Amino acid sequence: MTANISRRTLLAATGTAALVGTAAPAYGGSAAPADLLKANWKPSREDKALVGRWARDTWRSLVAMTDERTGLPADNIGESVTNPVRSKYTSPTNIGGYLWSTVVARHLGIISPQESLRRVTQTLTTMKNVVHHQPSGMYFNWYDEATGEVLHVDPDGTRPITPFVSSVDNAWFACALMVVRNAEPRARALADELLNRMNFKFYYNPAARPGGLMRGGFFETQPPDEATDQGNHAGVGPDVYYRKFHYDTCNTEARIAGYVGFALNQVPHTQYFATYRTFPDSCDWSWVEQKPKGVHRTYLGLDVFEGTYSYRGMRMVPSWGGDMFESLMPDLFVPEATWAPRSWGINHPLTVRAQIEHGLDDAKYGYWGFSPASNPKGGYSVYGVEALGMDPNGYPSDLEGTNFDAGFEGCREGTNPNPKYGDGVVTPHAAFLAMAYAPRQAIDNLSKIENTLHAYGGGGFYDSVAVKSGLIAKRYLSLDQAMVMGAIGNAFGNDLIRRNFASRTVESRIRPLIAMEQFESGLE
Template sequence: MAQSRTSAPLRGALAVGLSALLIVPAGTAAWAGGQGPGGGDGPGGGSHGDGLSRTQERTLLRYADDTWTSMAAMTDEETGLVADQIDADLATPSDYTSPTNIGGYLWSAVVARDLGIISKKEARQRIGTTLETLSELERHEPSGMFYNWYSPETGEKLTTWPDSGDVVHPFLSTVDNGWLAAALRVVSEADPKLHKQADALYDSMDFGWFHDTEAADGAGLNRGGFWVDQPGDTCTVPGNYGDDSAGAPDVLYTCHWYDTTVSEARIATYLGIANGQIPPEAYYGTLRTMPDEGCDFAWQEQKPEGVTREYSGVSVFEGTYEYGDMRLVPAWGGSMFEALMPDLFVPEADWGPRSWGVNHPATVAAQEYHGLEEADYGYWGFSPSSDPFGGYREYGVEGLGISSDGYASDEPATDVDRGYEGCREGTNPDPQFGEGVVTPHASFLALPYDTDGVLDNLAGIENDLGAYGDGGFFDAVSTDSGTAAERYLSLDQSMIMAAIGNAIDDDSLKDYFVDRSFEKAVKPLVAAQIFGSTMPR
């Protein structure tokens, strides 16, 4: 099944890399009555594209300025590689980084330039240094793909964790390479003087190496990634999917595919299709929900409803889940970044008015409903992040994830189980939630769909919960005790930078990312989809 990102020792030492100023009282976000937490019409009620007030823009600029401070503090001046994380004192960055982190730094530097936080000269120098280092990093040469862990200081591929000395089996992650490639597209368009360098790296990356054309009854699915050497006892599948791989040794693929539609990993599918490396019909190979076939899939969170349609010869069950008086296509774990991170670069809601155009605002509405009404935390925004009580955890709206033991929103984790009609009885149909944990980057991702609600939520996180420092918002905070994870993760900070850049600068990152050939290849696929999602009645 689809799996979400994990990272480095803080996130469990998994070497594979499988990869608000108002506390809103309970009942304020009365979705059945059409009121959102910002006093407007709620998600989908007019925030998208309506522009920002001057006060809102100033607030977002302040957030961006401080967020960039943490990004800059995490970046090695010699290599231009950003670390995975840094503590609140901004003193000592971690000594590991990933392709996603590096990509996030690149697009954050573009946003910082466009917002006037740094000069054009500084942005070009920073980005140019990173591109030069990327050209020198050890890669899997036949595919052009980058390994998952490098030293920010030296650029060396990691084979042991710097802190523990534990073995790292070098892995090449589909989704992590997708985010780096997305950043290279942005840089190429954003600065003509860096166009050649960025394109040389981008053009060398072949996403066909990740794509199993035999999966999903021939529609094709992306594997999670591959190793060059056997990673201990980990399950692997030997093979070689590269189109131009004659003579190249087989690699060892993960035993899972990215097989769900609402996943951050779809960025790699978009890129592969646009590049002609993945067949277009693969866009329809992923699952909206698991099928409703007797009790065979009764392990999923709830019994889906939907109809079966055919796209490009691929039969698709357009299943949806019910949640908070709406229907939507769920993510594997019910988190915000699974649903909305690709929307930072691909205009999914505009291109897919019958799919993402409803599902994205419905996802925001579901997160708000959960935080403000169902669990009554007073705040919302649930996505994988640092754990305020130590380590790293995958947070989400558990009742909205396909996985029946999906990502919980609280500490300790509450398992929501309402059963599966005709197959299993629910073990916890009326859950009592513990202490909620919200992460600011999840709120920022919702900016296009409920600007007022997002800014109210973030203001409360900053002023009432105190989860703000010199480098911007801390990575996560508990909603009862106000215990914060007083650190900054470069990926989460880069999502914040991207969301602010789009909000202030009229979707600038989407404009940089999408060119004519990408639109020609991808837009018709997105436009054809019909999800069956609905907003609150």
């Protein structure tokens, strides 16, 4: 099964900002969801003006989140962007998101080159000086955005914590540094200084499985309330205290840590094939919601079960929760569909198609786009198309937490193979992530969310909305807003984020690796 990708760059302008529309990939063969992906899509003048307004308002929310002295964005704010109430904590992911959003804002003419340089330099200077784990060059998970101090109390302010060094959070920050050094040459030396001291070998455990796996992260000092593995995979500096879990599935946001490790030549390529596409198809794994089907192939000497799940006549490699964030956020940086046409080039557009069909045809919400976000009833929750996820507890698509379970053929019966859905929760950033593969559908869906559901404020789209009750999570999360900006930068900026991330060296270290694989994804 093969897929051929052709891209066409479409140039246009709106106001003072040059918006570039990149056509959705075209696919040949039986895997092509041709009814969804329009190879000749061209943004209209109205499309460019509309998305330009969304970008300006989204940027306004990011500015409102960002401390004026440190240049660090808060994790979230409420609905006001004129009198923002900041969360008083941030993470390396949030900081990275603000940096790549600044690059997009400059490219779209929302801010001047001078303001872009000032903002990037301010943030990087702060990060150069904050307390971090020096042997690895990695940052702790939580900082006070107003002071840059490491937090020793959890973000809820309820209990003491031992500062944690996360592999995925540091990978997103490293991605931002890799974008900044190419997109903002005047800040390159500063970005390189921070990037060059980051060593992702600290997370790579060669003994976890044949090929090795990436750990979730480590503590610099032993936490009093958690069992850990003492060690040091990099062999640099004193031992650290690793959390016991590893990232062992492929289609999650955690694959970005491996990509960065490959790009920096710090992690061996076998790690990519050591992760599961699905869990095995034996009854020992029948606790998941669906029995996978697939074949075994060998890459770099490792046996890989190319398993897939089935949904509405499509077969695809599932994510853990069936959400857009896990599947498509790494694709903001690594042009996976282009570099791996026989795997991600088929899987990504099918994932988008499945999300659309779930919202419109299966659950009949009238809207689509499901990803972890703020809960309209308060707090934070995970959302997804559960049939596309391996998690037996499920990432539901509605407020009621409706669970899908098809059973495991030959091993156990399903508990809920034909669920009835309730009050669906759509998350706008998920539709933006889909824009690279279904631009017309994404823009139309987002327009309805703004104009019919009114889930829009002075800082752009609110974080989520329940479509039947009309409940809206009226706050802005910096990560979700940064995904919006990154998606716009790629779809209307000639792959702005991808091409600044993917230097020739980066491409040479990632593209041949992922290009060799063939998923069993396609139409049944």
